[in-house]
Amino acid sequence: xxxxxxxxxxxxxxxxxxxxxxxxxxxxxxxxxxxxxxxxxxxxxxxxxxxxxxxxxxxxxxxxxxxxxxxxxxxxxxxxxxxxxxxx
Amino acid sequence: xxxxxxxxxxxxxxxxxxxxxxxxxxxxxxxxxxxxxxxxxxxxxxxxxxxxxxxxxxxxxxxxxxxxxxxxxxxxxxxxxxxxxxxxxxxxxxxxxxxxxxxxxxxxxxxxxxxxxxxxxxxxxxxxxxxxxxxxxxxxxxxxxxxxxxxxxxxxxxxxxxxxxxxxxxxxxxxxxxxxxxxxxxxxxxxxxxxxxxxxxxxxxxxxxxxxxxxxxxxxxxxxxxxxxxxxxxxxxxxxxxxxxxxxxxxxxxxxxxxxxxxxxxxxxxxxxxxxxxxxxxxxxxxxxxxxxxxxxxxxxxxxxxxxxxxxxxxxxxxxxxxxxxxxxxxxxxxxxxxxxxxxxxxxxxxxxxxxxxxxxxxxxxxxxxxxxxxxxxxxxxxxxxxxxxxxxxxxxxxxxxxxxxxxxxxxxxxxxxxxxxxxxxxxxxxxxxxxxxxxxxxxxxxxxxxxxxxxxxxxxxxxxxxxxxxxxxxxxxxxxxxxxxxxxxxxxxxxxxxxxxxxxxxxxxxxxxxxxxxxxxxxxxxxxxxxxxxxxxxxxxxxxxxxxxxxxxxxxxxxxxxxxxxxxxx
Numbered sequence: 001x002x003x004x005x006x007x008x009x010x011x012x013x014x015x016x017x018x019x020x021x022x023x024x025x026x027x028x029x030x031x032x033x034x035x036x037x038x039x040x041x042x043x044x045x046x047x048x049x050x051x052x053x054x055x056x057x058x059x060x061x062x063x064x065x066x067x068x069x070x071x072x073x074x075x076x077x078x079x080x081x082x083x084x085x086x087x088x
Numbered sequence: 089x090x091x092x093x094x095x096x097x098x099x100x101x102x103x104x105x106x107x108x109x110x111x112x113x114x115x116x117x118x119x120x121x122x123x124x125x126x127x128x129x130x131x132x133x134x135x136x137x138x139x140x141x142x143x144x145x146x147x148x149x150x151x152x153x154x155x156x157x158x159x160x161x162x163x164x165x166x167x168x169x170x171x172x173x174x175x176x177x178x179x180x181x182x183x184x185x186x187x188x189x190x191x192x193x194x195x196x197x198x199x200x201x202x203x204x205x206x207x208x209x210x211x212x213x214x215x216x217x218x219x220x221x222x223x224x225x226x227x228x229x230x231x232x233x234x235x236x237x238x239x240x241x242x243x244x245x246x247x248x249x250x251x252x253x254x255x256x257x258x259x260x261x262x263x264x265x266x267x268x269x270x271x272x273x274x275x276x277x278x279x280x281x282x283x284x285x286x287x288x289x290x291x292x293x294x295x296x297x298x299x300x301x302x303x304x305x306x307x308x309x310x311x312x313x314x315x316x317x318x319x320x321x322x323x324x325x326x327x328x329x330x331x332x333x334x335x336x337x338x339x340x341x342x343x344x345x346x347x348x349x350x351x352x353x354x355x356x357x358x359x360x361x362x363x364x365x366x367x368x369x370x371x372x373x374x375x376x377x378x379x380x381x382x383x384x385x386x387x388x389x390x391x392x393x394x395x396x397x398x399x400x401x402x403x404x405x406x407x408x409x410x411x412x413x414x415x416x417x418x419x420x421x422x423x424x425x426x427x428x429x430x431x432x433x434x435x436x437x438x439x440x441x442x443x444x445x446x447x448x449x450x451x452x453x454x455x456x457x458x459x460x461x462x463x464x465x466x467x468x469x470x471x472x473x474x475x476x477x478x479x480x481x482x483x484x485x486x487x488x489x490x491x492x493x494x495x496x497x498x499x500x501x502x503x504x505x506x507x508x509x510x511x512x513x514x515x516x517x518x519x520x521x522x523x524x525x526x527x528x529x530x531x532x533x534x535x536x537x538x539x540x541x542x543x544x545x546x547x548x549x550x551x552x553x554x555x556x557x558x559x560x561x562x563x564x565x566x567x568x569x570x571x572x573x574x575x576x577x578x579x580x581x582x583x584x585x586x587x588x589x590x591x592x593x594x595x596x597x598x599x600x601x602x603x604x605x606x607x608x609x610x611x612x613x614x615x616x617x618x619x620x621x622x623x624x625x626x627x628x629x630x631x632x633x634x635x636x637x638x639x640x641x642x643x644x645x646x647x648x649x650x651x652x653x654x655x656x657x658x659x
Contacts, residue, residue, distance in 0.1 A: 045170060046168045046170035048171035
């Protein structure tokens with residue numbers, strides 16, 4: 001298992017196009033990947049789950065991966081979130 | 089023999105296939121063969137994904153990235169195995185529910201979650217989920233959706249009507265002809281069928297009762313005739329007709345790369361009428377020397393939000409880039425409440441054709457007009473653009489529209505956004521008051537384009553869509569011809585260009601007369617360009633001009649038509 005924290009920078013949170021970007025990136029890895037926000041965990045490869053999570057701007061989330069490419073997955077996703085997931 | 093209205097020319101003989109766009113209901117039953125049912129679901133699921141990819145591609149081509157995003161969102165939802173695909177399959181395998189029931193139940197639950205959120209974005213996703221659920225349920229009910237035609241041979245599509253979004257999904261390689269219940273000569277079906285060069289007949293009440301499914305049918309898109317299970321003699325006659333059309337097409341083909349000119353070397357121009365950027369490629373491939381009418385309504389129809397300036401800019405720029413140095417004339421928003429415009433919340437009117445539409449909406453909803461004009465001004469840097477206002481009935485209207493164009497320029501300057509300063513600005517001549525005053529307008533506008541379809545209707549007070557009076561719609565009406573002649577002359581006197589973008593421009597009967605009146609630019613459905621070029625090469629401008637004088641003095645449409653039919657315009 002590997003994990004790391006990152007803060008969501010997007011103005012409308014983990015939403016719309018950024019959410020789609022996030023899920024697409026997550027889907028490219030073999031590991032099982034979860035987002036932890038507050039007390040709850042959500043499947044990072046499920047757009048519905050991510051949208052339901054309603055992650056707002058400024059929220060710090062933990063990205064947790066489990067599998068053969070877990071480190072690459074976490075690092076890649078953290079980098080993507082820090083860089084704004086394609087927005088502005 | 090059944091008679092409808094021919095709305096797109098050509099002959100087809102093929103088996104029919106129904107396109108039933110009524111929504112199917114989920115079937116609430118328990119199933120026994122679980123693996124079979126899962127297979128059934130997966131088939132519908134895959135097809136829905138494919139359809140969405142096609143819609144995304146179409147949106148990308150016609151509108152740009154922003155518009156395609158919504159289909160990207162749909163695909164994201166469909167591809168969510170964890171929250172969507174797997175739970176549905178579980179309902180089938182564990183609860184033994186019929187696939188359509190499983191889809192309905194699970195998607196309703198997901199939808200409810202989104203509906204409960206306050207966010208407007210989430211509420212939109214709720215709608216998407218409902219949409220996707222219905223599409224899968226329709227597929228499971230074996231409704232032929234537009235790209236699901238199960239036949240190796242091309243079919244004749246039979247439908248109540250064809251909306252632009254249904255049209256976007258059609259695979260024209262599989263369609264030999266189209267028969268619809270509604271949709272007149274200027275309807276979306278007609279325009280689309282003509283662009284695709286496919287025969288179409290409409291105006292058949294209760295079309296699914298009149299035309300059986302999987303029956304062999306012969307149809308003539310010119311005469312509007314339909315024969316169900318034609319006998320050998322009828323089929324032969326149709327085949328012969330088709331052959332003659334093909335032979336003419338081979339002759340026309342030789343004119344693809346030739347310039348347009350009469351037999352006595354008067355140079356003319358043949359342009360295309362297009363309805364969206366995807367048509368532009370077809371138009372230039374068909375030999376169009378420019379675009380005389382680029383209808384902009386596609387940007388506003390069939391959607392719940394207004395097109396952004398960037399979306400519009402991308403669409404206009406795309407066509408301008410394809411055109412290269414060829415001239416492209418964009419007509420600003422020309423639509424009213426009679427068309428499907430959920431984005432604009434237009435009220436139903438008693439008399440929509442005399443009502444709040446086209447330029448009238450633009451002069452009232454200035455923000456909407458400014459957005460379109462800004463997009464056009466920006467796009468003007470990427471090619472040879474002209475802007476044209478529709479439905480102008482007075483000089484005041486034209487001047488007001490121009491002032492708003494100036495406002496658009498100023499606002500772009502303030503924003504530091506580059507744009508084309510000197511775009512020619514003209515108008516449609518389609519309202520009689522404008523045609524009568526053509527001389528006055530010619531002093532202030534950069535060009536005219538004659539819209540004969542509406543000009544005929546307004547001048548003779550005939551609604552061509554009304555079957556009771558449709559036969560009164562007559563391009564040979566002497567009053568209409570006078571107005572056209574007046575317009576062409578006024579343009580010549582004031583040295584401005586005058587083109588024609590109405591159907592009359594491609595009518596073989598009228599081309600010699602229009603040429604004789606002095607018309608130099610004809611804009612038409614791309615499929616007609618080659619044949620028109622051929623026709624023009626066979627006639628003498630001198631003869632046409634002489635005859636035109638004579639014809640304009642005649643008192644009845646019948647005389648004029650007879651004269652045109654029997655006359656020889658060859659040199």
